[in-house]
Amino acid sequence: MGLLEFTDRGIYCPQANVYLDPWKPVEKALITHGHSDHARFGHKHYLCVESSVPIIRHRLQLSDESIQSVKYGDAISINGVDFSFHPAGHIPGSAQIRVSYKGEVWVFTGDYKLEHDNISEPFELVRCHSLITESTFGLPVYNWKPQGEIFNDINSWWRKNQSDGKVSILTGYTLGKSQRILKNVDASVGKIFVHGAVEVMTKILQAQGISLPDFERVTPEHKKNHFEGALIVCPPSATGSLWMRKFFPYSIGIASGWMSLRGARRRRGADRGFALSDHVDWKDLNRAVKETGAERVFVTHGYSEVFSHWLRDQGIEAHVVKTAYEGELSEIAEGTEKQEVLEENNKEQQS
Ligand SMILES: [Zn+2]
Numbered sequence: 001m002g003l004l005e006f007t008d009r010g011i012y013c014p015q016a017n018v019y020l021d022p023w024k025p026v027e028k029a030l031i032t033h034g035h036s037d038h039a040r041f042g043h044k045h046y047l048c049v050e051s052s053v054p055i056i057r058h059r060l061q062l063s064d065e066s067i068q069s070v071k072y073g074d075a076i077s078i079n080g081v082d083f084s085f086h087p088a089g090h091i092p093g094s095a096q097i098r099v100s101y102k103g104e105v106w107v108f109t110g111d112y113k114l115e116h117d118n119i120s121e122p123f124e125l126v127r128c129h130s131l132i133t134e135s136t137f138g139l140p141v142y143n144w145k146p147q148g149e150i151f152n153d154i155n156s157w158w159r160k161n162q163s164d165g166k167v168s169i170l171t172g173y174t175l176g177k178s179q180r181i182l183k184n185v186d187a188s189v190g191k192i193f194v195h196g197a198v199e200v201m202t203k204i205l206q207a208q209g210i211s212l213p214d215f216e217r218v219t220p221e222h223k224k225n226h227f228e229g230a231l232i233v234c235p236p237s238a239t240g241s242l243w244m245r246k247f248f249p250y251s252i253g254i255a256s257g258w259m260s261l262r263g264a265r266r267r268r269g270a271d272r273g274f275a276l277s278d279h280v281d282w283k284d285l286n287r288a289v290k291e292t293g294a295e296r297v298f299v300t301h302g303y304s305e306v307f308s309h310w311l312r313d314q315g316i317e318a319h320v321v322k323t324a325y326e327g328e329l330s331e332i333a334e335g336t337e338k339q340e341v342l343e344e345n346n347k348e349q350q351s
Pocket residue numbers: 033035090111
């Protein structure tokens with residue numbers, strides 16, 4: 001019996017009888033963060049870090065009794081197994097889960113990045129014997145520019161659109177990316193508006209003390225002239241909808257790690273792509289694996305075959321594991337987000 005095992009319900013700890021980010025309903029689930037491929041419906045009890053409770057509770061409509069929380073770094077013992085949550089730097093409230101029993105330590109990263117984004121609790125390196133890591137961008141072609149440079153590009157694009165008489169529409173998924181954009185963009189350039197689905201997530205995070213520049217939600221009452229020179233932050237799925245008609249003429253930008261791929265921007269009908277990702281790139285993935293000191297690595301979603309092969313070439317025992325995590329697929333259009341966008345569009349059409 002291993003300390004952690006890979007089952008068709010999720011990552012399982014038999015000694016404690018709990019699952020980590022399970023994708024099928026279980027009795028007790030430990031959840032790394034609020035994205036819908038990790039925090040799923042239908043479990044009896046949820047345990048997560050304090051700062052992700054409001055989002056998870058909102059998205060899954062959980063009662064007070066069904067969700068329990070713990071502070072980053074505090075261990076909780078279940079049948080002799082110690083579990084603790086450590087910042088993953090992916091989105092606000094995201095965590096890696098450390099599991100320790102009789103001197104054996106495992107870490108499950110969930111989704112993570114090493115670069116500080118000014119909004120998520122900064123990534124903390126946790127040493128372990130066995131590491132379960134994502135590999136969403138586990139290829140050498142993925143090599144992110146520092147965040148400051150990407151935001152310089154975004155700000156210049158916004159100013160250029162302004163002088164061309166265009167509205168700037170920047171897409172990012174609703175939980176994490178949108179708030180990262182709001183936090184880091186140069187708010188002195190012009191007014192900022194958000195889609196209703198972005199506003200919902202943002203308000204929840206602001207209520208937890210995350211400070212952001214002023215923005216307004218786009219409402220049916222807004223007339224076209226309200227948006228002159230403005231930046232609109234919305235989910236990717238909003239760009240094909242009627243919701244867009246008020247902003248014309250506009251330029252569409254997409255903020256996603258996939259934008260470093262040639263053709264990805266054009267396929268999505270955008271004018272500009274900004275390779276801003278909330279996942280580790282190739283060099284940080286390798287750095288993280290090395291610095292944890294792990295002797296054994298299990299690679300989940302992403303380029304798991306390629307990356308584990310590469311690790312084996314480096315002399316590290318590595319295995320591919322099948323999970324139901326979606327990587328940045330969820331960044332383009334995750335299930336919950338699709339629903340939220342749909343609801344917003346319906347409201348818009350009824351008004
Ligand atoms: Zn995620």
